[in-house]
Amino acid sequence: MTPEDLSASVHETLRRVVPIAPAELQPEVPFRDQFEMDSLDYLNFVLALEKEHGVRIPEVRYPRCASLAGAAAVLQEALAAATP
Numbered sequence: 401m402t403p404e405d406l407s408a409s410v411h412e413t414l415r416r417v418v419p420i421a422p423a424e425l426q427p428e429v430p431f432r433d434q435f436e437m438d439s440l441d442y443l444n445f446v447l448a449l450e451k452e453h454g455v456r457i458p459e460v461r462y463p464r465c466a467s468l469a470g471a472a473a474v475l476q477e478a479l480a481a482a483t484p
Contacts, residue, residue: 401476401479406476407472410468413449413452414431414445416448417441417445417448418431418435418441420435421435427469428469429467430467431466431467442462442466449471449475453475453479454482455478455479455481456478457474461477
């Protein structure tokens with residue numbers, strides 16, 4: 401997947417988990433600084449990324465998923481690790 405594809409996928413997954421307006425997200429700004437997101441929404445978002453892409457994201461990387469760019473980077477790493 402290209403970086404743009406990963407960002408689009410992360411954005412779409414986020415929209416399914418958290419009721420946010422379809423406005424542009426600032427890639428480097430944490431989600432919590434852009435809209436309301438509680439810890440349960442955050443966990444559901446990370447788990448949805450795992451399920452949608454068939455990868456496992458280690459808990460130590462969960463904090464890096466706090467922004468669009470961070471989540472896309474973590475997802476890219478997880479996909480690369482899962483590729484034989």
